Structures are given as C-alpha cells and as structure tokens.
Amino acid sequence: MTSTWLMAFLELGLILATMTLMWLVSLRLRDASIVDPFWGMGFVGLAWTSYFWQPTTAPRSLLLCGLVTLWGLRLSLYLLWRNAGRSEDHRYASMRQYHGYRFWWVSLFTVFLLQGIILWVVALPILMTAVPTIHSAWSPWDAAGMTLCGIGVFFETVGDWQLARFRADPANHGKVLQHGLWRYTRHPNYFGDFCVWWGIYLIAFAGGAWWTIVSPMVMSVLLMRISGVTLLESTIQERRPDYADYCRATNAFFPGFPKRRTHNQDSRAESVTT
Numbered sequence: 001m002t003s004t005w006l007m008a009f010l011e012l013g014l015i016l017a018t019m020t021l022m023w024l025v026s027l028r029l030r031d032a033s034i035v036d037p038f039w040g041m042g043f044v045g046l047a048w049t050s051y052f053w054q055p056t057t058a059p060r061s062l063l064l065c066g067l068v069t070l071w072g073l074r075l076s077l078y079l080l081w082r083n084a085g086r087s088e089d090h091r092y093a094s095m096r097q098y099h100g101y102r103f104w105w106v107s108l109f110t111v112f113l114l115q116g117i118i119l120w121v122v123a124l125p126i127l128m129t130a131v132p133t134i135h136s137a138w139s140p141w142d143a144a145g146m147t148l149c150g151i152g153v154f155f156e157t158v159g160d161w162q163l164a165r166f167r168a169d170p171a172n173h174g175k176v177l178q179h180g181l182w183r184y185t186r187h188p189n190y191f192g193d194f195c196v197w198w199g200i201y202l203i204a205f206a207g208g209a210w211w212t213i214v215s216p217m218v219m220s221v222l223l224m225r226i227s228g229v230t231l232l233e234s235t236i237q238e239r240r241p242d243y244a245d246y247c248r249a250t251n252a253f254f255p256g257f258p259k260r261r262t263h264n265q266d267s268r269a270e271s272v273t274t
Contacts, residue, residue, distance in 0.1 A: 007053045008127045011046050012120045018042070019116035023108045032096070032107050033089035035115060040075035042116075043068050046123045050130040060142070060207045061130045064200060067149050068126060071196050074153070078160055122197065122219050125204030125212040138206075145202030152195030155181060159188030176246050184255040186246065187232075190223045191253055224253055 019035070026032045047068045051061055083089070088096070092111065096103045162180040166172050181188040197219045204212050222228055229252055236243045249259045 003054070004128060004130065007050055007130070008120075008124070011049055011127065012117075014049070015042060015046065015116045015120055016113060019112040020108070023112040026107065026112070027104055031088045032092040032111050033083065035112055036089065037076045037079040037083065039115065039119065040072035040079070042072075042119045043123055043126070044072040044076075046120070047072075047126045050127045054130055058129065058136055058207060060136070060138075060203060061126075063142070063146075064126045064129055064203055067146070067196075067200060067203075071149070071153055071156075074157060082164075118218065118222070122215045124215050125201050125209055128209040128212050129204045129207040136207075141202050141206035145199040145206065148195050148199030148202065150199075152192040152197075152199060154192070155188045155195065156192030159192065176243075178246070178250075181255070182250075183258055184251065186250050186252050187229055188255070190228045191255065194220060194223055194253075229253055 018038075022035060022038060026034050047065045051065050054061075087093070092107075095107070095110070099106045159181045162182060163177055166177040185191050194216075197216045201213060201216045204210075224230070233243075233247070233252070251258075
C-alpha cells in the first residue's frame with residue numbers, strides 16, 4: 001500500500017471517529033442536524049491533513065487546499081449562523097418520528113457514518129493530489145477548474161445571501177423569491193456545489209488523478225437525485241401546492257431564462273426554501 005492510500009484510509013478512520021463523537025453529542029442534544037455544519041469543515045480538515053502528511057507536496061495540492069478551505073469555511077459558517085437557535089431540521093425530525101425509539105442507533109449509521117463515508121469519497125480528488133506527480137506542469141485544466149470553482153462559490157454565496165435577505169423581511173412571508181439568481185434556477189446553492197466539485201476534479205485531473213471522477217459524479221447524483229433537489233422538492237410540493245407554478249417557470253438545477261408565465265400564475269403567492 002502506498003503512503004498516499006495509507007494516509008487516505010487513516011483519514012477515513014479519523015472522519016468516522018469524529019462522526020461517532022458527533023453522534024454521541026447529538027444524542028445528548030436530541031438534535032441530529034448538528035452534522036450539517038460539520039460537512040464543509042470535514043473537507044477542510046481532510047485537505048490540510050493530507051497536505052501536511054506528505055514530506056513533499058505538489059503546488060497543485062496547496063491550490064486545492066485553498067479552494068476547499070474557501071468553500072468549506074463559508075458553508076459551515078453559514079449553516080451555523082442559519083441554524084442558530086433553531087430546533088432540529090425537519091428532515092431529521094421526520095426520521096426521528098418515523099423510527100421512534102430506534103432512532104438513537106439508526107441515526108449513527110444512516111446520518112453520521114454514512115455522511116462520513118460520502119465525505120471521504122467526495123474528497124478523493126484532494127487526497128490523491130496531495131503528492132507530486134509527473135503531471136506537475138500547470139495546464140488549461142487547472143485554469144478551467146479554478147474558474148468553475150469560482151462560479152460555484154459565487155452561486156452559493158450570492159444565492160444564500162439573497163435568500164437570507166428575503167426571509168428577513170416579514171412582508172415576504174409566504175412568498176417566493178423570484179429575483180436575483182433564484183429567477184434562473186430554483187437551487188443556486190446546489191448548482192454552486194456542483195460547479196465547485198467538478199472544478200476541483202478538473203484540477204485533480206490535471207495532476208494525474210483522473211480516476212477520482214467518482215467524486216463529482218457522486219456529488220452530482222446526491223444534489224440532483226437523492227438528498228438535494230429531489231428530497232427537498234418532494235416535501236415542498238406536499239406542504240405548498242402553489243410551488244408547482246414556480247417549478248413550471250424556473251429551471252430546477254442548471255440556470256436558464258425563466259419560462260413565460262400566464263397572468264394567473266404571476267399573481268399567485270408561492271413559497272420556497274433551501
């Protein structure tokens with residue numbers, strides 16, 4: 001086993017141990033949603049651990065650490081701020097109600113350890129680019145990756161800021177955010193994540209870790225089909241029937257110009273959440 005893979009598996013053990021500790025804290029607080037702010041910081045920790053693990057590292061690895069730190073810190077701080085003073089997220093509250101007394105141990109595997117494993121898989125482009133390779137020269141792939149990461153951070157940051165301002169105004173209660181980035185995609189934050197991880201992969205690809213494409217593919221499936229758009233919109237449709245009009249007019253994921261609405265659709269009040 002190479003030192004890079006040894007490092008990677010040790011980091012997997014570290015992340016699972018950290019998730020287990022967080023699970024114990026969640027039992028004390030009766031709040032499984034404490035796992036969400038850890039998501040971004042988990043990547044930051046893995047990135048810098050892999051960087052300092054190696055006696056020598058490639059400059060490209062430092063670039064990846066910087067990009068992941070920018071993305072992860074922003075995400076974790078935003079979620080900490082957004083969740084401050086709130087009760088358990090409705091997703092975990094629904095799971096708690098469904099599983100009843102079994103939730104205390106079910107949450108260990110389906111919430112904490114599962115997210116730890118996914119986090120590690122998604123982080124593979126960073127872990128596998130932590131050593132010098134024969135592909136050390138900078139290339140257009142690096143520039144494309146940095147550009148895509150920049151677009152992703154922009155969509156996440158601006159989208160979250162626009163939504164926070166919209167929700168802070170009591171006059172907007174029960175209404176839909178239809179301006180700014182939310183005019184062109186119903187989920188600018190998810191699209192931003194998509195761009196960030198495909199950008200990170202392009203940089204890893206330039207460093208020779210082409211096979212780590214599993215990382216952005218997993219993230220894409222999660223965002224579009226499992227824990228992202230699909231899960232969120234299934235609950236919105238049930239709770240807010242008028243949301244269907246917004247769906248018909250606005251792209252779900254990839255940004256695009258909104259479709260033309262009828263006069264009746266424009267006058268209806270809708271709701272959106274993230």
